[in-house]
Amino acid sequence: MRTFCSRSIRSQDDVELIKQYNDDLRHALDLFGPRSTIIIQHQLQRSMVIAQEYDNKILQTAQCNHKRYMRAMRGDDGEEIVGDVREDEGGLQTDAARSQT
Numbered sequence: 001m002r003t004f005c006s007r008s009i010r011s012q013d014d015v016e017l018i019k020q021y022n023d024d025l026r027h028a029l030d031l032f033g034p035r036s037t038i039i040i041q042h043q044l045q046r047s048m049v050i051a052q053e054y055d056n057k058i059l060q061t062a063q064c065n066h067k068r069y070m071r072a073m074r075g076d077d078g079e080e081i082v083g084d085v086r087e088d089e090g091g092l093q094t095d096a097a098r099s100q101t
Helices: 002-074 095-100
Strands: 085-088 091-094
Antiparallel strands (some): 085 091
């Protein structure tokens, strides 16, 4: 009878401890869900901004090359292209930005 009572008491303690761990785990997961979602959204937004900037640089390069081509076709070498874009080891950079650094 004594072992039955002590097992029952230990079992109740174990059940309460398991419930406490379950509550702690649920609370941690509740915090993790929104935080991870916020972090993912932030990273996606940042990636989209970087991609848009790169697309803009590519467009700017294409426009510059088109202007050079049109000038070459006309034989016009007198006028400089404003914001001339060149590619270097660090990526694309405008002459205006190069002169400011």
